[in-house]
Amino acid sequence: MPSLPRSTSAGRRAAFDPDPLVDLLVDALATHRLTTLVKDDKILEDIREVVFRRYGSPDEEDAHKLSYFLTCPWCLSIYFGAFAAAARILWPNGWRPISRALALSTVTGLVSEARG
Numbered sequence: 001m002p003s004l005p006r007s008t009s010a011g012r013r014a015a016f017d018p019d020p021l022v023d024l025l026v027d028a029l030a031t032h033r034l035t036t037l038v039k040d041d042k043i044l045e046d047i048r049e050v051v052f053r054r055y056g057s058p059d060e061e062d063a064h065k066l067s068y069f070l071t072c073p074w075c076l077s078i079y080f081g082a083f084a085a086a087a088r089i090l091w092p093n094g095w096r097p098i099s100r101a102l103a104l105s106t107v108t109g110l111v112s113e114a115r116g
Contacts, residue, residue, distance in 0.1 A: 018092070027084040029103035034080040035073050036109070 038044055048070050055064030058071045069075045087095035 018096075023088060023099075026099050026103045027081075027088060029106040030099040031077055031081045031084050033102040033106040033109075034083075035076045036106070038076055039071060039073055 051070055052058070052067055055067045057063055058067040060067075084095075084099065088099070
């Protein structure tokens with residue numbers, strides 16, 4: 001009986017062999033989820049309200065930049081994107097399951113919103 005090959009064929013990747021394009025997509029979805037978590041999710045609403053009470057509502061003309069920052073997806077995403085990129089490089093084995101969970105949460109939320 002022939003033995004099974006120890007390596008994968010040239011056209012297939014091992015389960016642990018990272019694909020840079022998949023990692024980029026997962027990190028993009030994870031960045032979206034972290035941004036949404038801070039900007040919109042009910043679970044962090046109390047923290048946003050504390051900031052708004054102390055520094056003013058982001059809609060007010062003289063509001064502090066921190067209030068605006070917590071409601072700006074462009075502002076938040078650059079920091080979360082940088083965090084994801086750094087985590088992917090510095091802590092790949094730890095970041096991989098976290099980023100995948102965040103990405104799956106994003107996809108679930110977007111599908112749920114699309115279904116109404």
